[in-house]
Amino acid sequence: MKTQILYFWVALLGGMLFGYDTAVINGAMPFFTSYFDLSTAMVGWSVSSGLVGCIFGAAIASWPTDKFGRRDTMKIAACFFLISALVTGTTSSFWIFVSARILGGIAVGTVSVTTPIYISEVTSAKGRGSSSINFQLGIVVGILAAFFVDYLLIDTGDNNWRYMFLSMSIPSILFLLCLFNVNRSPRWLVQQNAIEEAEHILRKNNSPETSKKIIEDIKTSLHHQQSEASHRPPLFKKPYFRFILIGIAVGAFSQLSGIAIVMYYATDIFRAAGFSTNAAIGQTVIIGVTNLTFTLLAKFLIDRIGRRKLLLWGTIGMSVFLALLSFSYFNAVLPAWLLLLSLVGFVAFFASSMGAVSWVLLGEIFPNSIRSQGMSIGSLSNWTVNGSISFLFPIVAGALPNGGGYCFAFFAIATLCGYFFFKKYLFETKNKSLEEIEKENL
Known part of the structure; x- marks a missing residue:
């Protein structure tokens, strides 16, 4: 029980730092x-600079994850988070501020790869979905906490934005402390031939017979794929390309929904609709509460109705509310509450489907021998799209009449395309061990 509680906190705090940052x-x-007296383009860069770090962190994360292990890689990321929080909250130089944002982004990108892998590898098949979704739960808790802390700190003077960034140091320290008390991944240990330690960890959640069977399944999986890799590139040719393609699609479509724009620019969207700055930041708390509420709903449903059904149901709902959001931009006479309703509806469907499912899927769909590389590619896809649209949104929205409306119309169409892709290519993974998923789909 103590071990499961620690795994819960690793997933929650790892996701919380992701969302908070x-x-x-x-x-x-x-x-x-x-x-800093920033232009529109520099505002976009202040946001997307962190995402540049995320892209880089996701791109390189598979190497330390395989070399040093999942747990120790997360420790390094926790230290990066802490440094980023302290520097962004104290510097008077915009370029140092941006550099610290990039460092924090590297930590986010690394955690987005390593934590879902770690949680998927240390939990049983029956509860893996609800356990893995704790990472997404942490993300939305972090987002809500950031929105709430921002709101509380508005009236603390000219340095209020510094306090907002410095507040990130608290969960950073908690995450690091938690990691000193958890085990290493048993599947990574088998890869390192540390069989005895891996079996000892597995026995904490499984019978001795089940633990031995899992060890043998992991060995068989690794041996088979290493033999395959000796005469065939493992990632971008059969049989692995299918997994990589799904991973890229999961990462890309989750951001082509436009969720990053809502989370990064909600305050500006509400201000453009006529809300004061204080009221606009207050509305983001409503968005954060919605995000948390429907993520909890997804946590309840994911191991009952499955990842695929949640994703298909959610993409349809997101498309409808994104279209309504776009429509509200082109009709200035519509009441401001319709904008809030559209955003809340979109976030509700995202949180209960794509937001919850994407990181779970990326942590479990890849075969053992390519899991870290596949997860890295899927996460890289996520952050590349995220960074691109986050940088371009304020530029497009400011350059075109009703530019925001065109952006959300694009997101609606892209999300609908995601529905058809997942309906055709995505397979179900609920209540199956990682090795069973691999055997059925290779």
Whole structure:
């Protein structure tokens, strides 16, 4: 029981730092924009610089994850989080601020690869979905906490934006402390031929017979795939290309929904609709509460109705509310509450489907021998799209009449395309061991 509680906190705090780091900039933006006297393009860069770090972190994460292990790689990321929080909250140089944002982004990108892998590898098949979704739960808790802390710190003076960034140091320290008390991944240990330690860890959640069977299944999986790799590139040719393609699609479509725009620019969207700055930041708390509520719903449903059904149901709902959001941009006479309703509806469907399912899927669909590389590619896809649209949104929205409306119309169409892709290519993974998923789909 103690071990399961620790795994819960690893997933929750890892996700919380992910969400907190990416969302804290939302409420801080109006204030550091004024402090640094930033142009529209530089505002976009202040947001997307962190995402550049995410892209780099996701791209390189598979190497330390395989070399040093999942747990120790997360420790390094926790230290990066802490440094980023302290520097962004104290510097008077915009370029040092951006550099610290990039460092924090590297930590986010690394955690987005390593934590879902770790949780999927240390939990049983029956509860893996609800356990893995704790990472996404942490993300939305982090986002909500960032929105709430931003709101509380609005009236703390000219340095309010500094306090917003410095507040990230608290979960960073908690995450690091938690990691000193958990085991290493048994599947990584088998790869390192540390069989005795791997079996000892597995016995904490399984019978001795089941633990031995899992060890043998992992050995068989690794031996088969290493033999395959000796005469065939393992990632971009059969039989692995199918997994890589699904991973890229899961990462890309989750961001082509436009969720990053809502989380990064919600304050500006509400201000453009006529809300004051204080009221706009207050509305983001509603968005955060919605995100948390429907993520909890997904946690309840994911091991009952499955990942695929949740994803298909959610993409349809997201498309409808994104279309409504786009429509509200093109009709200025519509009441401001319709904008809030559209955003809340979109976030509700995202949180209960794509937001919850994507990181779970990326942590479990790849075969053992390519899991870290596949997860890295899927996460890289996520962050590349995220960074691109986050940088371009304020530019397009400012350059075109009703530019925001065109952006959300694009997101609606892209999300609908995601529905048809997942309906055709995605397989179900609920209640199956990682080795069973591999055997059925290779």
